[in-house]
Amino acid sequence: MKKRKFGLGLSMLLAAGTILGACGSDTETSNGGEENGGGEEAAGDFTVSMVTDVGGVDDKSFNQSAWEGLQAFGAEHGLEQGTDGYNYFQSQGDADYTTNLNTAVRNDFDLIFGIGFLLQPAIEQVAQQRADSHFALVDSVAEGDNVASITFKEHEGSFLVGVAAGLQTETNKIGFIGGVESDLINKFAAGFKAGVEAVNPDATVDIQFAGDFNNASRGQQMAAAMYGSGVDIVYHAAGGTGNGVFTEAKNLKQQDPERQIFVIGVDRDQSEEGALEAGGQPYNVTLTSMIKRVDIAVQDISTRAMEGDFPGGEIIEYGIEENGIAVAQSENLTEDTLAQIETYKQQILDGEIEVPSTLQ
Amino acid sequence: MSSRLQAILVPVISVLLGLIAGAIVMLVSGFNPIEGYGALLRGAFGDTFYIGETIRQITPYIFAGLAVAFAFRTGLFNIGVEGQLLVGWIASVWVGLAFDLPKFIHLPMAVLAGAAAGAIWGFVPGFLKARLRVHEVIVTIMMNYIALHLVNYLVRYVISDEQNTTVAVPPSASLKSPFLENLTDFSTLHNGIFLALAAAIIFWVVLEKTTTGFELRSVGFNQHASEYAGMNVNRNIVLSMVISGAFAGLGGAMEGLGTFGYGFIHGAFSGVGFDGIAVALLGGNVAIGVILAAALFGTLKVGALNMPIESGVPTELVEIVIALIIFFVASSYIIRYLLNRYKKGAK
Incomplete structure (x- = not known):
């Protein structure tokens, strides 16, 4: 009995190790002596x-x-x-x-x-x-x-990608996956929701939190549930958890390239994460990204x-004014969307729109 | 070769093999292992500051290791140390914040609250195991997630006013020690280490010197024989999980009242509870072994932080070394087999 327990223990340990191991990831180390001209002192x-x-x-x-x-x-x-x-x-x-x-x-x-x-x-x-x-x-x-x-001012950038989502959704169902519920992530959610509502009052935004910034499998599960319920655009503000959202979106796109499935990336231009090939055709599930510089x-x-x-x-x-916040260029955005984003951006800059930074 | 000598030799050889394998990995990846390990040692002991940080890191590892080891001695596998630690953490901080009492009452109360919370978290899987034969591994793993999200909720909506962290506990409930901090140049070393050592002694006394401990161990050796001998197996299973959970909860209290001094929203598990499994395994599930294994893990963890900056070796490599050590401990059968072969060959 004890031996069996021990064996079970070991396998659990290894399982735990694998799970934990998956959390860590390799690091790009030392690009060392790049740009070491020494000329500039x-x-x-x-x-x-x-x-x-x-x-x-x-x-x-x-x-x-x-x-x-x-x-x-x-x-x-x-x-x-x-x-x-x-x-x-x-x-x-x-x-x-x-x-x-x-x-x-x-x-x-x-x-x-x-x-x-x-x-x-x-x-x-x-x-x-x-x-x-x-x-x-x-x-x-x-x-x-x-x-x-x-x-x-993440809420401002989130507002603009919310505008994009509101205009381009076909099902009028939009999702938001946040990392951990906190003041910071609420800023993303609040701005995004306001942006969607500004251009498409009929659309609903499903706001959910993963409770984790570094859990891609959880992100994938949540995205699967959202896309399964008819959501066609998901905005993630969840760091590493968001990588799972991309995985799920790409899987769905692979199965049915005709279906509209989009992810809105965060922090950096995440168009690389969304690229895939289905039936010999290149696709990209990244609608755009809210870039935080x-x-x-x-x-x-x-x-x-x-x-x-x-x-x-x-x-x-x-914020937008200081070039700290931007919307990523993307071929998935239509002309109309781009124009609308530009209009709203100007209105934010002019102070005509006050984007909320908290969920009420 | 006596079994006691072997019990000491196997983990030591495992660690050495792990370190050697780590050195080979470093060599293959183009780093100098001597420099790498040198940086690790300097990062763990090079300065009073680093010694302080290392001891601070050892503290929760001792508790986590004791928790896993205690359950293991009763034949139970407590994977839920992580969750028990988290609830202990938040319970101790909560009590620390909720009351305004003199230190000699407040601090013990906060620490005990941590132990109680962990014990409750251990009781649930223990009870389910004893009554319904639900496997404790499954329950404890799931309880980890419940703990994580419950704690995050409590931090955000109950203890603080929608903040990411709670306010710091008042000095009357704090384990922080200005004396130790000054001694170690502002490291986060706190009084918890003394409690950890005391806990190890309690662990040893309870298991080795009391009737209850004898029963617990006996259930671990053979449940059916124990039952036949008239022991209440179910009661011992629950008791074992409760005590194990209490150790884990105390570990959380050390973090909550000492290292950090507040509770915060956890983006992920702290990992201490999972490492506790390895600590217990390496320490052979005995008190002194757990302390030594915790010391090794603490040293590796804190020293690892210095490796990238001094020698360019990525921290991930240290994780690999730790994983290799666990691997060799886990395959101790091979080492034991080889030791026996060697012994026979020598004769």
């Missing part, structure tokens, strides 16, 4: 690093976007990846945030980014203890004179810090 000895949340720098989402921003910043100023230039610290769990932030401080980085609202308490704590270091928090607001808070924000703040203009204690909000 303008950056002096400025160093900058970022601490990821559990998503990691290859999450095809905002961690990756932030890292691309840092890489671009490094390339521009001739910095090398490493402790003397720019680098990232990957967090495997929530307990790693403080450790990583502290390690970054101990490696004397001049500016340390915390990527994601999950890092807010950790960054506040560490910033208080290390008053001489400079921090920047992406996606949330942190207290402290040595912390710059970077937020985005974390990379631009990261570069922007890094540059300001390097020039001695670090906005400590300030909240910097990036």
Whole structure:
């Protein structure tokens, strides 16, 4: 009996290992000495690093976007990846945030980014203890004179992709899959819903939360349920969980290329994720993406810090106006949709439309 | 070779084989394993700060390992440590926030609330197993998800006002220790480690020195024989899961009152509970073994964070090394077989 239990135990352990293993993913490491011309010494000895949340720098989402921003910043100023230039610290769990932030401080980085609202308490704590270091928090607001808070007007961008969804839906059923219910993700949901309602009052938006940012299989299940109920466009704001939405959409498209199935991507232009081939024809299930230019924000703040203009204690909000929020180019959008998006975008810029940032 | 020596040798050899295999993986991927392991060691012990972080990481691992080990000794496989840990976490934070009491009452109350919540979470699968023969593995796995989403709901709508985190627990319920923090240059080391060591002693006393412990172990060895001997098997199954859950809940309280000092919405499982399975397995399900295995896991986890920055070795590789160690522990039969062969050959 005991032996059988043990065997069962081991198989469960292996199963758990496989499941957990699937959560992690390989990392693009060190593109090392790229752009190491050494010609540009303008950056002096400025160093900058970022601490990821559990998503990691290859999450095809905002961690990756932030890292691309840092890489671009490094390339521009001739910095090398490493402790003397720019680098990232990957967090495997929530307990790693403080450790990583502290390690970054101990490696004397001049500016340390915390990527994601999950890092807010950790960054506040560490910033208080290390008053001489400079921090920047992406996606949330942190207290402290040595912390710059970077937020985005995701509701505005979500409104615009909501307009696209409202115009292009055939079933008048639209879905939203959020990662974890939180102030941040509610901004996406609220803006999206308002956008759909603005152009198509008959359409319903089914808002659901996965409870997880890193669970692709859950995303796939939820998407399957939504598409099964007649939804034809799903907007996801769920990081890695959203990858499952793409998987499901592509599967359905594969089975029936005639059916209209769309996903709206988030954070980065996710058109790559939606490409597939069915019956020898190329298709793309990505309707468009709500782009959040974390990379631009990261570069922007890094540059300001390097020039001695670090906005400590300030909240910097990036919206459409600041090029921090955009709608991705896509051939799936019709002429009419593009025109309408442009109109609404102008109205938001002119302040004629106030996009709600919370679900009522 | 005595069985005791073998019990020590097998995990040690497993760890060594895991490390060697890890070194080979590093070599193959083009990294210098000596540099890599050097960075790992410096990242875990290179500085008082890192020592503090390592000990802090060991604390919940000890509890999680004890929880798994305790159930295992009664022949039960508690996969639900993760969920029990989460409910213990939030219960302790809740009590920490809800009351305003002097520290000598408040802190023990908050810690015990964590243990109680974990115990309740362990009771359910124990009860179902004892009464209805529902397999505890299935129930505990599912209870993990219930715990995760329940905790997230509580954090967002009950304990906080639609925030992502609760406010920090007041000092009267906090395990944080300014003394230990100053000693380790602002690491998150807290008093929980003392509780963890105390828990390991309790674990040993209960299992090895009491009648209840004898019954629990006996049920683990052979349920039918125990029943024949007049023991109440069902009662022992429930009891075992309750105590196991309480250990896990305490682990959660360490995180809630010590490491973090608040509760927050979990985007995913913390992983500590699952690692606890490996800790218990590596530690041979005995108290001292769990402490040593937890120390190893804590060292690897914290040290791993330093590997990418110092030696360019990705953190994922450390996960591979840990996986390899578990693999070799799991296949301990092979090592045992080879040891016996060697012994026979020597004679």
